[in-house]
Amino acid sequence: MQRICSWCEAELKPYEMNKVENQFITNGLCSVCAENIFKGNDSAALCRFLDNIDAPVLLLQHKPRLVRSANQKARNLFGKDIAEIEGKRGGDVFSCIHAFSKEGCGEAKPCEKCKIKNSVIETLTTGTSFEYVFTFLDIKKQHAVTTYKLQVSTERVGNHALLRIDQFEKK
Numbered sequence: 001m002q003r004i005c006s007w008c009e010a011e012l013k014p015y016e017m018n019k020v021e022n023q024f025i026t027n028g029l030c031s032v033c034a035e036n037i038f039k040g041n042d043s044a045a046l047c048r049f050l051d052n053i054d055a056p057v058l059l060l061q062h063k064p065r066l067v068r069s070a071n072q073k074a075r076n077l078f079g080k081d082i083a084e085i086e087g088k089r090g091g092d093v094f095s096c097i098h099a100f101s102k103e104g105c106g107e108a109k110p111c112e113k114c115k116i117k118n119s120v121i122e123t124l125t126t127g128t129s130f131e132y133v134f135t136f137l138d139i140k141k142q143h144a145v146t147t148y149k150l151q152v153s154t155e156r157v158g159n160h161a162l163l164r165i166d167q168f169e170k171k
């Protein structure tokens, strides 16, 4: 089991050690780093942290539940620049077909059972992490709709949630 913070390498305290098995994405982050990186206003530090994760990752804030940032790998995966990601809903970033409805991502009827949305809400509210949640998502690009296989993992960091995209490819 990891005994040091994956970011600052400080030795983890016993209560932080208890969280490590739930930290699928950060692999053991001390509470000081969680606080400094995710509650602070140092966006350069946040970018460095997110870009250091070797997978596409979105960072979601709570109330309203919006994407606050994304690492370079996520921007490449979705072919979007940061202005098309920051402050948007998750479904807007994925180009989920329900994000184009008049209710918008998370509010349309089919969104009630969206596994991605429900995992993120659970993570934000209870701190429970999820690993490899699998679903199908209908993605709209230009005028074509294509079903994608999507697999994600989540982890709460500070008062935010990390959403790692483990798989995103055409069915």
Ligand SMILES: [Zn+2]
Binding pocket: 005, 006, 007, 008, 009, 010, 029, 030, 031, 032, 033, 034
């Ligand atoms: Zn640390």
